[in-house]
Amino acid sequence: MTTNAQTPTKIYFEDVQVGDQVPKLVKSAVTHLQLVRYAGASGDFNPLHTDPKVGEMLGTGGIIAHGMLIMGFVGQMLSDYVGPAALRNFGVRFKGMTHLDDVITCTGTITEKSEVDGEARISGKVQAADQNGDVKVTGTFVAALPRRG
Amino acid sequence: MFDTSKIGQSFPPFTIEVERCKIHELALAIGDDNPIYHSREAAQAAGYSDVPLFPTAPTLFTFWGNTKMGRHLIDIGVNVMGALHGEEEYEYLAPIYPGDTLTGVTTLVDGKTRKGQTGSMDILTLEVRYTNQHGQAVLNAREVVIIRS
Numbered sequence: 001m002t003t004n005a006q007t008p009t010k011i012y013f014e015d016v017q018v019g020d021q022v023p024k025l026v027k028s029a030v031t032h033l034q035l036v037r038y039a040g041a042s043g044d045f046n047p048l049h050t051d052p053k054v055g056e057m058l059g060t061g062g063i064i065a066h067g068m069l070i071m072g073f074v075g076q077m078l079s080d081y082v083g084p085a086a087l088r089n090f091g092v093r094f095k096g097m098t099h100l101d102d103v104i105t106c107t108g109t110i111t112e113k114s115e116v117d118g119e120a121r122i123s124g125k126v127q128a129a130d131q132n133g134d135v136k137v138t139g140t141f142v143a144a145l146p147r148r149g
Numbered sequence: 150m151f152d153t154s155k156i157g158q159s160f161p162p163f164t165i166e167v168e169r170c171k172i173h174e175l176a177l178a179i180g181d182d183n184p185i186y187h188s189r190e191a192a193q194a195a196g197y198s199d200v201p202l203f204p205t206a207p208t209l210f211t212f213w214g215n216t217k218m219g220r221h222l223i224d225i226g227v228n229v230m231g232a233l234h235g236e237e238e239y240e241y242l243a244p245i246y247p248g249d250t251l252t253g254v255t256t257l258v259d260g261k262t263r264k265g266q267t268g269s270m271d272i273l274t275l276e277v278r279y280t281n282q283h284g285q286a287v288l289n290a291r292e293v294v295i296i297r298s
Contacts, residue, residue: 027180034178041171041178043212067234068208072179075204079183084201091238091291 011082013113013120013145022108022124025077029101030065038069065098070128070136077106077126082143088121092139102130108141119144151226151260151271151296159256160221165214169200169247176203199246207239207290210253211277218255218275225257227271228296235272235293243287250282258291271296 035049044066047054055063071092078087098104108126115121122145127138169189176186184191185201192200211218219229245251259274272295279288 034180038178041174042208044208068205068237069179071237072175072181072203072205076179076181076183079181079204084185084204085197085244087204087239087241089238089240090204091236093236094234 011145012148013122014148016110016113016122016145018110018113020110022077022081022110022126024108025073025080025106027073027104027106029103030069030098032063032100035063035065035069035100038066038072042066042068044068060097062099065102067094067098067137070094070098070104071139073104074106074108074126074128074137074139077108078141078143081108082122082145086143086145087141088119088144089142090139091141092126092137094137095135098130098136104128104130104136111140120147121145151222151262151273153260153262155225155257156260157257158225159254160218162252162254163215163217164250164252165210167202167245167247167249167251171209171213172200172203172206172247175206175209179203179205197246199248202241202245204239205237207279207288208237210251210279211290214251215253215255215277221255222273227273231297233295233297235295236291237293238291240289240291241287242289243281243285245279245281245287249287251279251287252281253277253279268297 039045039050048058049063049066052063106128108124110122110124112123121142123142125140128136173187185195185197186203189199222229255275255277257273258276262269262271274293277290281287
């Protein structure tokens with residue numbers, strides 16, 4: 001279900017420059033089965049994400065993906081990039097609904113390098129959009145990176 | 150419309166044990182097959198002391214641990230059935246690993262009612278501050294929920 005490498009090469013603070021792109025992550029198309037699995041795993045059993053009848057009733061054009069699944073896709077991109085333990089902050093705003101068969105691409109850009117609490121940190125903005133370029137989530141992250149030497 | 154006098158109120162604490170299998174399930178549902186989320190041995194080989202927290206794993210703590218939250222919100226006049234997720238943010242303060250027992254305290258930190266042409270909506274900001282079994286602050290989670298009424 002992923003197109004990315006599994007083991008990221010270790011990334012150092014000195015290697016990152018403002019304006020650099022986070023290696024993008026293109027996910028497989030969202031399926032009904034994935035939403036059922038995500039519901040079971042996350043504990044979010046809102047039927048709007050799993051029951052097509054509820055989706056029709058609410059006028060959302062069928063079932064829609066959990067926003068947190070899409071945040072999870074962005075989380076996967078960041079995990080691949082810096083590793084989960086490096087993250088200091090990660091936040092998103094939910095902008096649009098994701099439907100079945102949507103192909104989500106996650107991207108990010110480095111916006112700042114800083115030194116906080118003795119840590120070398122990078123900040124960036126991230127987003128997830130579908131095959132038509134419709135944005136589903138936008139967000140930001142902060143990660144602490146090791147220095148060379 | 151919710152009871153705005155409740156802004157600033159904290160709800161009774163909840164506890165949740167961090168489980169390796171739940172992290173595995175969540176990563177699997179998201180489609181992240183990085184072995185660090187699926188095997189303790191692989192995580193240790195990558196330099197973690199155990200399976201690390203997937204970036205969006207804090208969603209597990211609220212859905213599986215904070216099960217009375219819906220009831221608390223209903224009690225202050227929030228129509229939880231019409232709730233939409235607006236924003237989600239995590240501040241990772243210290244490592245969290247399987248076997249840790251977290252205590253979360255939820256506070257309604259902000260809230261407002263906006264009147265529009267199709268009715269009014271309540272916008273609530275909830276913050277959960279988590280400490281571990283040693284009393285150490287490990288995570289702050291903040292979410293914005295939008296309730297159409």
